Amino acid sequence: MPDLTHTPPKIGRYEILGEIGRGAMGTVYQARDPLIERTVAIKTVALTQLRQEGADAEARFLREAQSAGRLSHPNIVTIYDVGEADGLAYIAMEHLSGPTLRDLMDKGPMPLELALDTAAQMAEALAFAHEHGVIHRDIKPANVVVTGQHGRIKLTDFGIAHLANAEHTHAGQMLGSPRYMSPEQAMGREVDGRSDIFSLGAMLYEMLTGQYAFDGDSLPTIVYRVINEAPVAASTLRPQLPAGLCSLLAHMLSKAPHARPDARTLAHALGALAPAAPAQGPTPPSRTPRLLPAVAFGAPVGVLLLVGVGIIVIQHFLGRPPAAPLSTLQAVAPPLSGSAEPAPPAVPENPAPAPAAVPPTPDPYLAGLDRKRAELRLRRTELLLEYTERHPDVVQIDRQLEQLRVERRKYLRQRGRDQEG
Numbered sequence: 001m002p003d004l005t006h007t008p009p010k011i012g013r014y015e016i017l018g019e020i021g022r023g024a025m026g027t028v029y030q031a032r033d034p035l036i037e038r039t040v041a042i043k044t045v046a047l048t049q050l051r052q053e054g055a056d057a058e059a060r061f062l063r064e065a066q067s068a069g070r071l072s073h074p075n076i077v078t079i080y081d082v083g084e085a086d087g088l089a090y091i092a093m094e095h096l097s098g099p100t101l102r103d104l105m106d107k108g109p110m111p112l113e114l115a116l117d118t119a120a121q122m123a124e125a126l127a128f129a130h131e132h133g134v135i136h137r138d139i140k141p142a143n144v145v146v147t148g149q150h151g152r153i154k155l156t157d158f159g160i161a162h163l164a165n166a167e168h169t170h171a172g173q174m175l176g177s178p179r180y181m182s183p184e185q186a187m188g189r190e191v192d193g194r195s196d197i198f199s200l201g202a203m204l205y206e207m208l209t210g211q212y213a214f215d216g217d218s219l220p221t222i223v224y225r226v227i228n229e230a231p232v233a234a235s236t237l238r239p240q241l242p243a244g245l246c247s248l249l250a251h252m253l254s255k256a257p258h259a260r261p262d263a264r265t266l267a268h269a270l271g272a273l274a275p276a277a278p279a280q281g282p283t284p285p286s287r288t289p290r291l292l293p294a295v296a297f298g299a300p301v302g303v304l305l306l307v308g309v310g311i312i313v314i315q316h317f318l319g320r321p322p323a324a325p326l327s328t329l330q331a332v333a334p335p336l337s338g339s340a341e342p343a344p345p346a347v348p349e350n351p352a353p354a355p356a357a358v359p360p361t362p363d364p365y366l367a368g369l370d371r372k373r374a375e376l377r378l379r380r381t382e383l384l385l386e387y388t389e390r391h392p393d394v395v396q397i398d399r400q401l402e403q404l405r406v407e408r409r410k411y412l413r414q415r416g417r418d419q420e421g
Helices: 047-053 055-069 101-105 112-131 193-209 220-230 244-250 264-276 293-298 302-318 327-334 363-391 393-419
Strands: 015-025 025-032 037-044 079-085 088-094 144-146 153-155
Touching: 015 220, 025 088, 025 101, 037 047, 037 079, 047 055, 055 079, 055 088, 055 363, 101 144, 101 193, 112 153, 112 264, 193 264, 244 264
Parallel strands: none
Antiparallel strands: 015 025, 025 037, 037 088, 079 088, 144 153
């Protein structure tokens, strides 16, 4: 619930309902837009603080918030308005009531399928933003909200993340999220979209292992490790991770920006890895006690175990009742190619009490085919990464091809409407 004390009654036209939280750059309020009867979140920064950041900071805030407001994507929070009032610069945006990714990650390592899906959604959001010239610069779990709509995430804080540049940032603000900063950002150098990829890599590492990629007992120690040291291999902490995923993660966390995949390539690579994700085995101990109920692991065995546990685990992490839509079932347990539904059993004339269900014996031949298919998918992802690293122009060609496909579809739709008219 918002804090109802010490809040202004209005900011501009927005009626303040209460304070949601405070950060290094300002205060967040829950507010009501009386023009269209809509609840919004208002992020504010004092104009005096902005002006301390440099002569052009105020104009830069408005310009970058407006740029972020042009980002219309299902995985990016919607910005409705930006302006100045009562000594504050503010951004009015979509109000999200779900938990943050930080809340979920505090429960320990995430199921592999859920971690891959979350990272893929973030990569899609970053790819869209980068292709529109917007860099986030503050990718961290607290800036990702889980909406509860089948695990959909929303990336927040575009615009505010741009406020402090390398020249005018105070040390305490620059190190607000040191565990997720890229080496070039920690050193105060100019950054581009590849800095966001490093930050996402640090988050994915933590989602998979339950441990920070870069940790220490002081800010200088953390920053030193971000700049100079590689984290412990994720496969050491969670041995069942696919080799292709570990290779991809290492590329994301490369100290050299040019060695990291761009966001669009990353989204494709994560999507290719998702179908090959194996069933979950035991996960390593986390920094905090795991809250997964033991009952979740008492679901039926065999194929039902894979589907049941996946649904229960994902619904636990999302804080929703265990209703399993088809898309969730397919994401957790994609069907094996070549498998057929078993015929219904014959019913005897004098039925006896039904015995306990016995899971079907897995077909070793099909299992071998699926295992080989997963290995080939992982190898293909590794080769794509290696190839695009040597030939970065391929990424630009892919983008141009995608733009041509979009333009062709738009033209055909318009021509069809013209012909109907």
